Amino acid sequence: MSAFSAIGEEREVAQDEFTPSIEPQPTWCPGCGDYGVLKALKGAMAELGKNPEEILLCTGIGCSGKLNSYFDSYGFHTIHGRSLPVARAAKLANDGVEVIAAGGDGDGYGIGGNHFIHTARENHDMTYIVFNNEVFGLTKGQTSPTSPKGHKSKTQPNGNAKTPIRPLSMSLTAGASYVARTAAVNPNQAKEIIKEAIQHDGFSHVDFLTQCPTWNKDAKQYVPYVDIQDSEDYDFDVHDRREAQEAMHETEDALYEGTVLTGRYFVDDERPSYQAEKRARGDMPEGSLAERYFEDGDWERSYDFIDRHA
Amino acid sequence: MTDDELIWRIAGGSGDGIDSTSQNFAKALMRSGLNVFTHRHYPSRIRGGHTYVEIRASSEDVTSRGDGYNFLVALGDSFARNPKENAYYGEEEVKPLAENLDELREGGVIVYDSGLLDTDEIENFDQRVEENDWHVYDVDLRGIAKEHGREIMRNTAGVGVTAALTGIDTSYVEDLMAEAMGGDILEANLNVLHDAYEHVQEEYDADAPDVTVPTGEHDEEQVLVSGSHGIAYGALDEGCRFIAGYPMTPWTDVFTILTNLMPDVGGISEQVEDEIAAAALAVGASHAGAKAMSGSSGGGFSLMSEPLGLAEMTETPLVLVESMRAGPSTGMPTKPEQADLEHVLYTSQGDSHRVVFAPSDPVECYEQTRKAFQIAYDYQIPVMVIYDQKLSGEHRNVPKSTFDEEPNPDLGSVLTEEELEDQPHGETGIYHRFQHEGEEGVSPRSIPGQKGGRYLATGNEHTPEGHISESPSNRKAQVDRRNEKLAAIRESLDADERQEVYGDESADYGIISWGSQSGTVLEAVERLNDDGHPVKGLSVSEMAPFPKELLSEFIESVDDVLVVEMSSTAQFHGVIQKNLGRYGEKLSSLLKYDGNPFEPAEIVEAVEEHGSGEELSSNTRFEAAAGGD
Incomplete structure (x- = not known):
């Protein structure tokens, strides 16, 4: 019998189960896009039948990091930029747990950029949601890696001289095997995309446009948005890396020109996850590592290996 | 000859x-x-x-x-x-x-x-x-x-x-x-x-060799191992099956040994993008139910400061190895020094809340690494094993039977689903993971995937329910509880019988050393006693929580103390005084920081010349006690 009976439990899960009793009402500003992520995540998990105790939600620091306080599951509110290394190790150690990492654009594309690149490159079997509001919110409106060129803030008083980062292109180049962009203002698409991301076997990256009504007043509310899968103007194959790249590039440019393009950009179902790659090399146990600590059984000891070294 | x-x-x-x-x-x-x-x-x-x-x-x-x-x-x-x-x-x-x-x-x-x-x-x-x-x-x-x-x-x-x-x-x-x-x-x-x-x-005339090699005999089978082997074997025998790291000399030694063993023991080794990630991975794996470790050397360990603090605040068991080399910055990558002591003791923001061991030889590396895992997982606290380039690479023979020990994969203060049922929960079922009361300050943890165990671990200060809080009364209760663990750990370490003092017990001259220099000091003490200089030595290998009683007893028992360490700023000397609050007039220092470990004769000379004002012939520096010359 598993020591982790919440994992894989077959039962109906209601969306309410993810609402905590301590602080059911988030402290995000009225109109904040973060509510959209919370709602989409709850909906996706309920529809997939994932219960709160088989989910580990790892967040970074910022308004997005509060997600943990409003989503009832196992949670790890880590440090700025470091949700990915914590999350991917948890997944390696305890294979059956559904691991989600979430953070802001500063968290994921700025301070944690190195982890983002390498987690995508390795194709860990997990989902990463980036709350992209093009600004630093919790620290009061400073320019972020996705702020438009020319963005003025207290830390960039003469306007941002940097061109914004390209999150989708970067993700694709780094090696993510599922890349999508959605927006808080498009709840149905958001929920569906998060469901797909969770079900995808490999690293799924969702760039989630979350409008900031407080610090990014000039910015669009990400309406109207276009779902590229539904639009006749955009026709490309999400399984084709080159076509995906072109669509991403266009989408990233369009955002700063006032056109909000969303949808699935790249899906690679062929590429094995990191877990599968490691197992194929004998670098990872077939079963769950964490489970072993609860089982009866013999453990290897150094004495049996000493002759190799000494 | x-x-x-x-x-x-x-x-x-x-x-x-x-x-x-x-x-x-x-x-x-x-x-x-x-x-x-x-x-x-x-x-x-x-x-x-x-x-x-x-x-x-x-x-x-x-x-x-x-x-x-x-x-x-x-x-x-x-x-x-x-x-x-x-x-x-x-x-x-x-x-x-x-x-x-x-x-x-x-x-x-x-x-x-x-x-x-x-x-x-x-x-x-x-x-x-x-x-x-x-x-x-x-x-x-x-x-x-x-x-x-x-x-x-x-x-x-x-x-x-x-x-x-x-x-x-x-x-x-x-x-x-x-x-x-x-x-x-x-x-x-x-x-x-x-x-x-x-x-x-x-x-040449082979019948008359210039050097006669001594002969000897061992009572039992010997193996040739380094301190790095001791650490790796200790980790393995405690059920460590997850290691994350980034290559850096001399830490790479232990990382390599364990990486090569992991596939044979059902473990996972991860070489990652940087040391921030390495330490964060160890935290994540430990949180999710594996016995995990990471480590690095000076510069890489600097990057680990933040995840280390996260482990302290979230009470996640964590074992980190720090293999010192001469700093600051890139320093001298292949040369030993003991100058990361204060760095390891205090790095990361806020009050330090950790255990630090400094083994002196391969056998102690093995024993203390095992102890490190036991304490980390029982008390939910980061434990550092700090050693250096010297101990990392030097090999000695030890009886093979040293490692003929039972493995201990116990996860420590972790509850089973059955035990979780009897624990306090919130209205909708959140487990109260960070209760104010707990035996020796320990509030038992659950593992993701367990039914009835869900909670939030956060680097923010938090309530017993794991909820973020800045309430003064909760803050004090949580800090006091976390500190209580350190007192309990000190007490349990003091209860272990250990041989730390050697030489002439009645001597009124004492030498204190820590970590890798202890074996050299031991030889110097033997020579001094043989030459008619009564001396005793104390080898310290528990750096935090500090063994105050052991140190003050030793210092009280002599008139003069020489603290021998590889640092130019007498860090260990300072740590002793900080913890004991006195003895400045008794403690002098012998310092070496030229990249080479002490040789016994250098210590012998310093003791013989102590107080004479004579210049030392070696590349060491003597610093007199306060009020002295």
Whole structure:
């Protein structure tokens, strides 16, 4: 019998189960896009039948990091930029747990950029949601890696001289095997995309446009948005890396020109996850590592290996 | 020469195969019944640059490198840059011979490769040989190697010459070669070995060797291990099955050993993008139910500061290894120092909340790493094992039975689903993971995937329910509880019986050392007592929570104390005073920070000259106690 009976439990899960009793009402500003992520995540998990105790939600620091306080599951509110290394190790150690990492654009594309690149490159079997509001919110409106060129803030008083980062292109180049962009203002698409991301076997990256009504007043509310899968103007194959790249590039440019393009950009179902790659090399146990600590059984000891070294 | 020990140095350039050759020779000496101790000196270079490994072998216990050496095999540096190429380092080729000479004992033996080296290039060579009564053997090691195999086999030829000159039985060396290689390579090496051996027997009077190698016998089977092996084995036997790291000298030693073992023990090793990630991965794996570790050396460990603090705040079990090298910054990558002590004790924001061990030898590395995992998982706290380049690379023989121990995969203060049912939960079922009350400050944890165990771990201050909170009363209760764990840990460590004080118990002069220098101090204390200077020594290996009682008892029992450490700012001296709040007038320091570990004679001299005002002859610095000279 598993020591982790919440994992894989077959039962109906209601969306309410993810609402905590301590602080059911988030402290995000009225109109904040973060509510959209919370709602989409709850909906996706309920529809997939994932219960709160088989989910580990790892967040970074910022308004997005509060997600943990409003989503009832196992949670790890880590440090700025470091949700990915914590999350991917948890997944390696305890294979059956559904691991989600979430953070802001500063968290994921700025301070944690190195982890983002390498987690995508390795194709860990997990989902990463980036709350992209093009600004630093919790620290009061400073320019972020996705702020438009020319963005003025207290830390960039003469306007941002940097061109914004390209999150989708970067993700694709780094090696993510599922890349999508959605927006808080498009709840149905958001929920569906998060469901797909969770079900995808490999690293799924969702760039989630979350409008900031407080610090990014000039910015669009990400309406109207276009779902590229539904639009006749955009026709490309999400399984084709080159076509995906072109669509991403266009989408990233369009955002700063006032056109909000969303949808699935790249899906690679062929590429094995990191877990599968490691197992194929004998670098990872077939079963769950964490489970072993609860089982009866013999453990290897150094004495049996000493002759190799000494 | 009648020394009762052999101190054999093989010197060449990086890339000349000195490491593996000396390793095999040390093992051969060990198998012949001797106690051995190796010391490795190498530059931060891939090819070329003066490198040597020293093997000290004796029938007595060996706890340190010796003073100087009595047998040199100088290969010369086959990758040397030379002055004609505007070499920055001067005439490199001859360095393995020239630079070692000052420390060669009177009556010592020099074997050099006449195929590569010319003693005319060394100033006053013949005169110095005569003055010091050195015995010189020029052998064309390169020629012998090339005749049977490849030039790199010069080192095997050097071993063959050594065996012929000392009467060592080559069968041990041959066995080890057969274990390490096969086919043509083995045959070539054996031919080189034998040819070199025979060459010396023919050329020189083999019946009257210059050096007699002591003989000894072991009561039980021995293995040759380093401190890095001790740490790796300790981790393995505690059920550590997850290691994350980034390569950095000298930490790479333990990372490599464990990485190679992990596939055979159902574990996972992750080489990751940087040390921030490495430590964060260990935190994540531990949180999710594995026994995990990470580690690094100075610069890499700096990057681990933030995840370390996260583990403290979230009470996630974590074991980190810090393998010190000379700093600051890149410093001297291949040279030891003990100057990361304060860094490890205090790094990361807020009050430190951690345990720090500093083992002194491979066996203690094993024992303390096991202890580190037990404490980390029982008390949900980060535990650091701090050692250095010296202990990382030096090999000694220890009884194989040392490691014949039961494994302990216990996850510590973790609840099962059944036990979770009896624990307090919130209205909708959140487990109260961070309860204010807990035995010895420990509130048991659950693991993701367990039914009835869900909670939020957060780097913010939090309530018993795991919810973020800035309430003053909750804050104080949580900080006090976390601190209570440290007091409980100190108490449990004090209950362990340990032999920390040695030498003459009635002496009124004491020497305190910590970590890797302890074996050298032990030898110095023995010598001082033999020479009529009553001295006792204390070796400290628990740095935090600080063993106040042990230290104050020792200091109270003597009039003068010399704190011996490899740091220029007397860090350990400062830590002692900070923790005890007094004794400034009793504590003086002997400091070394030139990149080389202490030799016993340097400590002996400092004690003998203590208070005399005489300048010390070695590259050490004496600092008098407060109010003294």
